[in-house]
Amino acid sequence: MACFFRRSVAQQLSRACGLSEELLIPLVSAVPVSKKQCAADLRVSVNHLLQSGAAIVDDDDGGDLQTRTQVLAAQMKRDAVVEEVIAGRGVIHFRLNKLTLAQKLLEHLHSDPDGFGVKSDLLRPLQGGRTLVEFSSPNIAKKFHAGHLRSTIIGNFISNLKQALGKEVIRVNYLGDWGMQFGLLGAGFERSGSQEQLRTRPLEHLFEVYVEVNREAERDESVRSAAAEFFRRLERSEDQALELWSRIRQITVDQYKHIYQRLGVDFDHYSGESCHHGQTQRVLDELRTRGLLKTTEKGTGVVDLSGAGDMSSYATLVRSDGTSLYLTRDVAAALDRKQRFGFDEMIYVTDKSQTNHFLQLFHILRAMGHQWAERCVHVTFGLVQGMSTRRGEVVFLEDVLEEVRNRMLDNMRQSSTSKVLEEPEQTAERIGISALIIQDFKGPLMSDYKFDWDKVLQAHGDTGVFLQYTHARLCSLLRTHVSETHSCPDVSSLVDSRSVLLLRHLLRYDEVLLQSVNELQPRHLVTFLMALSHLVASALRDLPVKGSPAAVAQARLSLFSAARSVLASGMRILGITPVESMEAWTFIPRPAPKQTPDRGCVYMLHVHRFTRDITS
Incomplete structure (x- = not known):
């Protein structure tokens, strides 16, 4: 659905600079979210437009880059999708209508959750073969x-x-x-x-x-x-x-x-x-x-x-x-x-x-x-x-899998709020494997890295445990309020800053997938999912469902359902099986016994x- 907004911008650009919409769509990108609430939603580089053959002004020299930027920005019109156009330094910024953003994004995620992002116009040239x-x-x-x-x-x-x-x-x-x-x-x-x-x-x-x-x-x-x-x-x-x-x-x-x-x-x-x-x-x-x-x-x-x-x-x-x-x-x-x-x-x-x-x-x-x-x-x-077990011996993968499962079970048992699960060992292993994968994928694949069990299995910070916890928490929320969900909620309440940040971040999913497949590097997707999880944590704190008016509760549930869907999609691409229940576990990493250092080396x-x- 991000391409709905890119296409809307591309249509205006096409009329102004004489290039086809299909050529312009990949040049329009979503702006990464930041703490600055005034940030734009989409942007386009004027240099990229010129390199693609755009005709922006009629005089012979065409003016300098900033003149061209201002001339082109002045030709953009405000409509139901774009509510503001800002000429930056060689870049044109577009601020989207918040209500339209919420409506279109959530409609798409509800109607085709598995296709969100992966079926984008940006990625269509890569399909087939x-x-x-x-x-x-x-x-x-x-x-x-x-x-x-x-x-x-x-x-x-x-x-x-x-x-x-x-x-x-x-x-x-x-x-x-x-x-x-x-x-x-x-x-x-x-x-x-x-x-x-x-x-x-x-x-x-x-x-x-x-x-x-x-x-x-x-x-x-x-x-x-x-x-x-x-x-x-x-x-x-x-x-x-x-x-x-x-x-x-x-x-x-x-x-x-x-x-x-x-x-x-x-x-x-x-x-x-x-x-x-x-x-x-x-x-x-x-x-x-x-x-x-x-x-x-x-x-x-x-x-x-x-x-x-x-x-x-x-x-x-x-x-x-x-x-x-x-x-x-x-x-x-x-x-x-x-x-x-x-x-x-x-x-x-x-x-x-x-x-x-x-x-x-x-x-x-x-x-x-x-x-x-x-x-x-x-x-x-x-x-x-440094990857070695508590016994400090040369590591086989079976030993690693046993170690990660046992450490997760230890953390679960230490939690005073832990609830009994039907398959605790399977859940612990899935979470542990998630932790191994995220630790491996956080940086460039070419880099060597130092393995640390305690850091890998932390519940807080950018770890696989945090991703799983976020997904399970969203699943728990949706199960608790399953009778309150509505297929076409009134999203007028989702124009607050916290909701908009989350929606704007979802807007970038297809671009992150494109970058990941072009470079064959998982770190871009990991970074996106971590940012999504942190945004979800803030939204869960500031946008309560329980106790809110019915229409507001339904809109927020729709937003959280969308976030859960994209989070699960990205996790599966990384090779992680999302767990749906971790209840109220509190993970308290325990210092590991001293290990023989030379073995890991x-x-x-x-x-x-x-x-x-x-x-x-």
Whole structure:
């Protein structure tokens, strides 16, 4: 509905400067709310109008920018939508009629709450097409490490956002289930593995085997040779090696699915390096045919990336023994996905240590003549410092989920006002996961950040707990007054400053979604939802429903219902499941016991090894 107001302004601008309404609508933006009550609602940059070809004055030089601004502002008329036009410094401000703002915004939110914002004219050019998102991508035979949490929740956010805006989204989990790391594991399991422990405690046992064989390989050449031989057996499809690989892969995927279910994450396809190792020969043959694959003195196969043909920079795709590498299989995977899914864009979500790998991948694809590689994107993220449990040990994601649930339950039990919920553990886990997601999404994804349990789980401030509390509080209010709600309330009482601030903030939702999808960054949406929650908290204090005249109560309930709808919409895009009941909990964070500091640092330094490992 924000576009109703933009279109009204664009219609006037169109008549004044000779540009089409459709071209002008994206140039009209909502003004962020502030404590200044006199702030305008919409604005347009005159420079942007001129860059788009606007004809504002008739004389040859057109006057300076401020003259043009004043000339154009003078041609704008006041009507039922725009009640005031203000010429600023190169910007024209528009103040909307408060009653019209309330009527139109709340009518739209009542008639199409799920479409509010996401169906905006601003976002229509982004609708349609198919997006493939590859994220999470853990290695099989290893427990799901906390380092995978960032890739998983970021990829889920991007998928949710693209889908909400009208894209067909294919979610792919590309497992690290091939390569020399599995050669090591296979060789280690043949040396010291236990079939009994593989049945009873599979991932714990495989992790122990992997750690031990890595330790042995560092000091024993024969172990490294055995690992290389096991991988060669896999590449030759020998039955015994494939049987062990297949069993371990299935065990791992089953374990991962349980974790994803707790996080509220789904995948359309579980893929992996193994799905494409048989296609690598065709890739190599095509590279040779195009004259791109060169053989070095060591017998390896490489592709020149220098651009000058001097091999000052190159990518290796074949070992001297003829086996493929991680990069080779990624090229094969990209080609196969394009053929199978016909995507319009493909997005990879991994940590920033893998930037060079994807630069090489996209370069090779373009060199092979695949221009769609220009629409392949690598979304990178930084590392997390200090995430450890109370036991201070190296963290697996299951440990993190247990920790966040238990800490939330502790906070709930400490509250003297806490009421009994039907599913306290599920509610606590959902709130805790919300806290993890918001902590991760508050800043630029590329930034490393310091993890602090007590700050993450605070009820006050810009935390996931505060978002959930705000949503649950609105749900409670609406349940309490369900008999008083009215589909078409008289909104004449919603012209006070507190109501208008809330309405003006809702007006920006589509712009925030546009910025989020253009940059593939969740922080813009997080900032919007936090501001919305703070505005709601103030409105709940200053705009009581109970005790107000019926018409006023209904209007305020309609406003709070609209805020709840947008809050829930944004939370779901972020990957957060909104809870509808927290009753009167008071969260009192308790100081955590002292933890071993070095453990968290070890995790910080080595997390990249656990996130779509490139160990080939």
